[in-house]
Amino acid sequence: MRVFLVEDNPQHSFLAVKVLQLLLGEASEVIVAESAEEALTLIDHFTEYDRPxxxxxxxxxxxxxxxxxxxxxxxxxxxxQVPALVLTSSLYDKDVAQSYDLGAAAVLCKPLSRANLREELIRIGKLAPGPTRVRTSFAH
Structure with missing residues (x-):
């Protein structure tokens, strides 16, 4: 799965990438834009063949x-038609309403929680319901 992440805070970006990899697997591709300007340029270049x-x-x-x-x-x-999830550290009613008016599929609080993102990915059909990925290690 290709994910387009627009986040200007390097720590939040790092966390989001790690959470996405845990949920979607290491093979998922995360394209990161660190500013609105960079994101707008990338959006302009997406085609139906390489869109996220x-x-x-x-x-x-x-x-x-x-x-x-x-x-x-x-x-x-x-x-x-690509589902868009909005990440925010404040949930002002006006901002939430405007996000949905602009077509957001969901508004999630930051820092990004694995459980909340998993729930939304299942809801929008981007992740199959079922047990979360569990890493097991065996001692010798």
Missing amino acids: DLILVDLRLPDNGGFEVLAAARSHEACA
Whole structure:
């Protein structure tokens, strides 16, 4: 699965990538944009053949960039139907409502929780329900 992550905080980005890899497997590809400007450039270049399967956008990018990125993804032909999850550290009713108005599939609190992301991925059909991946090690 290809995931497009837009996050300007390196620590939050690192955590999100790790959570995505735990849930989706190491073979998943995460494309990271560190600014709204970088994200908008990447969105413009996505085609129906290389578009992401999922978009995660930090709402609080500088200059309301999260809203701009979400709107651009919804209006871009190749990305219009790709589920977009909004990540935010504050849940102001106005911001949540605007996110949904712009086509967000869900709004998730930061820091990103594996359980919350798993629940949303199952809900939008990007992850099969069932047991979570368990790593086991055996001592010799």
